[in-house]
Amino acid sequence: RHSHQLVIHQRIHTGEQPFACDHCPKAFRDKKTLINHQRTHTRVQPFTCAHCPKTFRAENTLMAHQYLHTGELPFHCDQCPNAFRDKKSLIIHQRIHTGECPFACAYCPKAFRDKKILIIHQRIH
Numbered sequence: 001r002h003s004h005q006l007v008i009h010q011r012i013h014t015g016e017q018p019f020a021c022d023h024c025p026k027a028f029r030d031k032k033t034l035i036n037h038q039r040t041h042t043r044v045q046p047f048t049c050a051h052c053p054k055t056f057r058a059e060n061t062l063m064a065h066q067y068l069h070t071g072e073l074p075f076h077c078d079q080c081p082n083a084f085r086d087k088k089s090l091i092i093h094q095r096i097h098t099g100e101c102p103f104a105c106a107y108c109p110k111a112f113r114d115k116k117i118l119i120i121h122q123r124i125h
Contacts, residue, residue: 051066080097100113
């Protein structure tokens, strides 16, 4: 399992994306991400919340949602007391401490910690 995860990780550095979507031009580093993506085209959402009727196409999205019901915040910042429902939110938060802003605007010098904020910002241009 670890050697497989290493291969997937190394694709971050090589840029290799061998798993192509049949429905659009997107490609991915691993099969699991491709399968989750393909569900956007088929609208299949096989993961159902145990606490409410909501359904999700990816198991990690279901897990993050279920933390809403339990109040659990399993992802803790090692720099401050903040904690989060999902790893992605923690990573974005940690950029406050590092000063990292990896999402640069193509139209002006501004850069952002979160890709969603960049997309909102670029609408003004």
